[in-house]
Amino acid sequence: MLTAKPPGEHSPMPITLTQVDTDHEIDAGILTSVVKDLPDSHAAVAGLQRWLQSPSDGCLYLAWFNERVVGFALLEGRQLRSLAVHPATRRRGVARRMMSLLMTDGVPLSLSPDCQSEVLTRLLAENASSPSD
DSSP states (O other): OEEOOOOSTTOOOOOEEEEOOTTSOOOHHHHHHHTTTSOTTSHHHHHHHHHHHOTTSSEEEEEEETTEEEEEEEEETTEEEEEEEOGGGTTSSHHHHHHHHHTTTSOOOEEOGGGOOHHHHHHHHHHHHSOOO
């Protein structure tokens, strides 16, 4: 389990990131609440639907704050296939902190073709150039 501690006043939400064990069932409703306002064509919606049908097709990481899921990231190897943050916690640094925690081992991530976005590209670049916590 990786835990994020905010370094200062304008720091991201303190979250915990856990990898989902495919041997344990997870409530799909919790996951779909994260993407409830996104269009069906969004990479996070499509990625989540694929993972729910076949959990062995990638690693799902959940971002937690106050014992609630506030986001998820889906990786295949070191490639980010999708990332989503719950509507209530957007614009509070959750995605930035998730990317930072996913890259704490110093191994860079790449974005899958379905997951290309200006925001995620910028977050990858920020985390690749910043020192580890």
